[in-house]
Amino acid sequence: MSLRCAILTALVERPSTGRELTRRFDSSIGYFWHATHQQIYRELGNMADDGLIQPHASQLKGRGAPRCYEITETGEEHLRTWVHSGQEPVTVKDPLLVRLRAAAVLGGIDMREQVQQHLDYHRSLLETYRSIEERDFSRLPGTQRERVQYLILRAGIDTELSWANWCAKALEQLGTEQTRRHP
Amino acid sequence: MSLRCAILTALVERPSTGRELTRRFDSSIGYFWHATHQQIYRELGNMADDGLIQPHASQLKGRGAPRCYEITETGEEHLRTWVHSGQEPVTVKDPLLVRLRAAAVLGGIDMREQVQQHLDYHRSLLETYRSIEERDFSRLPGTQRERVQYLILRAGIDTELSWANWCAKALEQLGTEQTRRHP
DNA sequence: ATTACCATGTAAGTAGTTACATGATTGT
DNA sequence: ACAATCATGTAACTACTTACATGGTAAT
Known part of the structure; x- marks a missing residue:
């Protein structure tokens, strides 16, 4: 639908x-x-x-x-x-988190590269969104329709920002976990 | 898979x-x-x-x-x-944003109630996560496995927090757009 | 005329959803 | 004995993915 x-x-x-x-x-x-x-x-x-x-x-x-x-x-x-009409049921699906949990349960698997790839991906998408923001929405307020479209873009920016931050945090932790820089 | x-x-x-x-x-x-x-x-x-x-x-x-x-x-x-193995292609699917864009394009549709429902949903999920956090991860560090599980929980917390904030912002904007409190 | 690419599809397979069916267990 | 519920499924349908097919257009 x-x-x-x-x-x-x-x-x-x-x-x-x-x-x-x-x-x-x-x-x-x-x-x-x-x-x-x-x-x-x-x-x-x-x-x-x-x-x-x-x-x-x-x-x-x-x-x-x-x-x-x-x-x-x-x-x-x-x-x-x-x-x-009312909204459909939310169905969360995140393979990276499934993999992370599997890796934690199996033990001895280094997930840093995969998390790093996700970080790169989210950062690059964030950059794309930022450039759209600058190009299309730098001078406010604009029409109501434009403002809602900006809201939608903001949802994307917020999401990517949140994921990028999480990936960075995760990398930090996985790094100290597995490389033991300061034993 | x-x-x-x-x-x-x-x-x-x-x-x-x-x-x-x-x-x-x-x-x-x-x-x-x-x-x-x-x-x-x-x-x-x-x-x-x-x-x-x-x-x-x-x-x-x-x-x-x-x-x-x-x-x-x-x-x-x-x-x-x-x-x-490498990660699968990300396929974003968000019906609320589709609805918002449709509403903006059609014009004259008040989406505040739907956004409010989403806000309630994300806040309630956030609360659930927070209580799991307090129950299972209040005393750090724990084993490596526990720390990865906490990372996964943090992903959920960050996501819900981000969405809740976005919904609140959206409500604010849709409110001033459509009710014209200070004409 | 051949090659490259554009635009529209088809087919087969996989994944997910919705509605329903059936045997086992528990409470009264 | 009966109803309610638990646990395990089946069937039909819808959605999505992957790989491939076919006709049209433009450049050389």
């Missing part, structure tokens, strides 16, 4: 082809809802069948031809209803 | 029945990897087929009888290999 509605939201912002949506899910939208092009094309097909979107009434040719979709009134209604 | 290895880790800690594992996934393990009892029983069956675990050689009766599983050497080897 969330993928469907994330796509609908993107199409309200502006009509797009599958390829364009894929690119948008690789950058902005993908920062809070990840999706591959296979998911997107399939969902576009399903939504067209359900009448939530329709191909732009211009060029519609064969297989390899770009098809630009726009949202229908039914689609907007669907999106509006979903936005108001 | 992560579910499989989360279960294997739990079984290294101590042999358990499906029911016990389900309970453990409802509390401690579930704080960083969520799973339902249906997933767990199916995975237990698959892993037994693959020789990674075996039922304790005590009472094995019919359908409704509890079966206590323990990890095999093959299973431990499998877990050890997985722990060392």
Whole structure:
């Protein structure tokens, strides 16, 4: 449901082809809802069948031809209803923490490199977010819509900051644990 | 793979029945990897087929009888290999942020109640973590294994704290946006 | 014309969710 | 004996991942 509605939201912002949506899910939208092009094309097909979107009434040719979709009134209604509906159950999934616990239980496994990789990843994502922040939101206040988009970006920044700090702390501890610099 | 290895880790800690594992996934393990009892029983069956675990050689009766599983050497080897293997691609999924963006794009939707519910949820989880922290990790340092488990708990605390703060900030902004207390 | 890349898909396999079924145990 | 609950599952469905296929367009 969330993928469907994330796509609908993107199409309200502006009509797009599958390829364009894929690119948008690789950058902005993908920062809070990840999706591959296979998911997107399939969902576009399903939504067209359900009448939530329709191909732009211009060029519609064969297989390899770009098809630009726009949202229908039914689609907007669907999106509006979903936005108001209660939230789904939270399902936490963090493989790194599973690995850490496994390593602690098995014993004798050095996890510093993996934590370091995560630290690098979170720092790099944080940097990306910071540059978006500077580029798009440096002069406040802006419209209400812009301010909410800034809020969403802040969620990403806060999350990455929190994880980067945690990784640094973890590295510190794993370091003193296993290398015994000052025995 | 992560579910499989989360279960294997739990079984290294101590042999358990499906029911016990389900309970453990409802509390401690579930704080960083969520799973339902249906997933767990199916995975237990698959892993037994693959020789990674075996039922304790005590009472094995019919359908409704509890079966206590323990990890095999093959299973431990499998877990050890997985722990060392590189991490899987991160797939972010946050329905609240999707809803927020949709609401901003559609316009005229008050999201404060939903954000408030999230705030309540994160605060309550934070409180749970804090009480575990006090109960299990108040006197440091403890063994290396305990310290890693504390690190994992800290990840949860940091995450919830970060989200709670973000929700509070968001509420503040959505409040001034939409109620116009000082026009 | 060939190569490279763009855009749209298909197929098979894996993982997760929801709803339901059945045997065992416990309390009254 | 019966109901409630515990424990273990099955089945059908939905979502996601991975690998591959096909047609279209542009550069050389």
